[in-house]
Ligand SMILES: NC(=O)C1=CN([C@@H]2O[C@H](COP(=O)(O)OP(=O)(O)OC[C@H]3O[C@@H](n4cnc5c(N)ncnc54)[C@H](OP(=O)(O)O)[C@@H]3O)[C@@H](O)[C@H]2O)C=CC1
């Protein structure tokens with residue numbers, strides 16, 4: 551039997567779904583792979599539950615009754631004290647601060663898995679420094695769910711690139727929430743604000759939906775893909791069309807924005823009215839390697855096209871390379887939601903487990 555110790559930061563929609571999936575796969579993993587995944591920490595932004603012997607599968611009730619306020623240095627002390635073999639820290643937060651702790655986690659002996667896209671979209675200096683520290687400590691950093699949730703985009707692209715295949719262009723719908731929003735809003739007589747709320751309840755939007763509506767989430771994904779094929783790009787170089795009127799983005803707090811989303815109804819009706827009978831609206835990401843351009847924008851797309859045909863919260867990625875010149879490599883499927891994302895993170899745990907003794 552091989553034991554992997556897991557520390558989960560961010561038991562929100564994705565994180566708690568992951569814990570549910572881990573619990574229900576416990577026996578299956580032991581029998582099919584000889585693998586024990588032992589959860590030794592669950593922490594949100596203020597409280598942590600620690601148990602070196604393993605947190606029970608009904609972690610939620612223990613978290614409510616026994617978690618304690620914590621500071622990050624206590625986490626480091628805990629890891630240093632117990633020297634857990636095969637320790638993997640999982641970031642299912644959406645925090646812009648937490649990725650700065652990855653260095654300490656790695657120095658305390660942990661591998662990292664991130665659903666959070668922030669670490670890969672900070673400055674290139676941060677991106678490269680993190681990889682240096684990982685290499686020095688012989689630690690893995692895996693983040694398949696950063697792009698396309700549970701769809702195998704990052705690894706596919708990396709394998710193409712590392713095998714020497716020249717990637718020329720990537721184009722597609724990279725946002726599950728915007729996909730759902732435009733699919734529903736285009737075809738149903740619902741107010742935009744209602745559709746946006748539904749996308750949140752279904753777990754498609756970011757905790758702050760402005761990240762999706764402003765195009766920032768798609769911009770981040772484009773940058774992650776560009777960096778995966780070793781293009782030295784910064785977030786500021788991504789050209790992004792925001793779908794939020796200025797008065798509701800920059801200066802509003804999240805609470806204010808959430809209380810004013812009905813103000814978006816008229817704004818989005820205008821987009822809808824631009825759509826012709828045989829067209830749908832698609833918010834796309836496009837990376838042109840030769841031009842070195844990264845762009846996120848709203849377009850009108852023929853209903854009959856591959857991009858036009860996607861449904862629900864689907865994503866679609868068209869990857870053009872030397873070999874896939876005329877007919878791109880296409881990956882399509884559910885591109886958001888706690889269940890598929892958690893399953894993708896689970897896949898990352900197994901990927902790291904295979905590399906460890
Ligand atoms: N939903 C999806 O389809 C996909 C999501 N992702 C990514 O997954 C991540 C999680 O999304 P989601 O589950 O919807 O978000 P939620 O808001 O539901 O959950 C976030 C969790 O992180 C916790 N948290 C915040 N800051 C910290 C911190 N500094 N340390 C520890 N915990 C912290 C929050 O706790 P508290 O209550 O204390 O703030 C909360 O438990 C995001 O980064 C998102 O981009 C990636 C791919 C797809």
Ligand SMILES: N[C@@H](CC=O)C(=O)O
Nearest residue numbers: 725726727754755756
């Ligand atoms: N908010 C994101 C979730 C996955 O990354 C999206 O809408 O695609």
